[in-house]
Amino acid sequence: xxxxxxxxxxxxxxxxxxxxxxxxxxxxxxxxxxxxxxxxxxxxxxxxxxxxxxxxxxxxxxxxxxxxxxxxxxxxxxxxxxxxxxxxxxxxxxxxxxxxxxxxxxxxxxxxxxx
Amino acid sequence: xxxxxxxxxxxxxxxxxxxxxxxxxxxxxxxxxxxxxxxxxxxxxxxxxxxxxxxxxxxxxxxxxxxxxxxxxxxxxxxxxxxxxxxxxxxxxxxxxxxxxxxxxxxxxxxxx
Numbered sequence: 272x273x274x275x276x277x278x279x280x281x282x283x284x285x286x287x288x289x290x291x292x293x294x295x296x297x298x299x300x301x302x303x304x305x306x307x308x309x310x311x312x313x314x315x316x317x318x319x320x321x322x323x324x325x326x327x328x329x330x331x332x333x334x335x336x337x338x339x340x341x342x343x344x345x346x347x348x349x350x351x352x353x354x355x356x357x358x359x360x361x362x363x364x365x366x367x368x369x370x371x372x373x374x375x376x377x378x379x380x381x382x383x384x385x386x
Numbered sequence: 387x388x389x390x391x392x393x394x395x396x397x398x399x400x401x402x403x404x405x406x407x408x409x410x411x412x413x414x415x416x417x418x419x420x421x422x423x424x425x426x427x428x429x430x431x432x433x434x435x436x437x438x439x440x441x442x443x444x445x446x447x448x449x450x451x452x453x454x455x456x457x458x459x460x461x462x463x464x465x466x467x468x469x470x471x472x473x474x475x476x477x478x479x480x481x482x483x484x485x486x487x488x489x490x491x492x493x494x495x496x497x498x499x
Contacts, residue, residue: 280426303486314390314476314490315429322486361428365486371434371442372417372480374488378428 273298275364277377284352285385292347292380294362304345305363305374306336315361321345332356357384388412390491392477398497399467407462407494409477415489416482418460419444420452422473423493429476435460436482467498 274297284290296302303322307315319330326338336347345362359381365374393408409418416437421429431444435454449471451463460479464471474495478488 275428305487307490312493314492315478316490317487320487371436372482372486372488373419373431373434373444376428376430378426 273302273364273366273375275362275375275377277360277362277380279380280378281381281383283383283385286354287351290347290349290352290356290382292360292362292382294345294347294377295343296345296362296364297343298364298366300366303365304336304338305365306330306334306345306347307361307363307376308332309359309361309379311358318347318360352382352384354384354386357382390477390479390489392475392491392494394494395492396495398499399464400499401468403467404463404465405467405496406464407475407477407496409460409462409479409491410458411460411477411479411489412458413479413489414457415479416457417480418454419478419480419488420450420460420462421476421478422446422471423476424473432462432475467496469498472496472498 276295305320306318321338359379361379362377363374390411419434420432430446433452438457441452453461477491480488
């Protein structure tokens with residue numbers, strides 16, 4: 272069965288500091304990996320995705336993530352955080368097995384940005 | 387394009403009442419999904435559909451029913467609401483091939499008293 276672990280429930284960083292959010296996954300085949308962001312009271316917005324190819328993927332809002340197969344990880348990074356990045360971030364894994372393009376989500380990491 | 391829309395945005399029910407949540411998408415997506423979001427638990431899949439007239443169970447289907455009579459609409463029903471169904475419900479949709487990501491609606495906040 273596929274699963275996603277986001278070990279950090281809450282993270283606080285200062286504006287302008289770098290950010291790394293951790294994501295570890297378990298999947299029996301080649302995974303498709305995603306990071307979504309959710310602002311308060313809103314739906315989920317896709318930040319970036321990895322299907323294949325270059326293991327460092329660029330997303331919107333200056334975010335990037337690196338797929339490391341040997342570590343089963345897909346950590347999200349940003350070199351300089353802005354106050355508007357405060358939100359909840361979800362990592363998700365899916366793939367071609369099982370049908371329906373189903374995704375499994377992690378429990379989320381709440382990011383707080385101190386000014 | 388409106389994307390994925392959900393109706394209503396908020397609802398309060400008494401235990402035992404029934405209701406239907408409506409999801410609509412205008413992107414001609416084949417697949418549609420219903421999730422619930424609870425604090426500390428992320429998003430959990432309730433039911434999904436791989437095309438008009440089809441439905442399938444997800445991770446937490448008990449107490450919910452769904453229907454996909456039209457490609458653009460996916461309905462989630464609660465026949466007899468329980469306090470445990472207090473949650474935020476999200477609908478999503480995706481293409482079959484290629485663009486694999488799911489597109490989400492704004493959510494419906496449901497409270498069952």
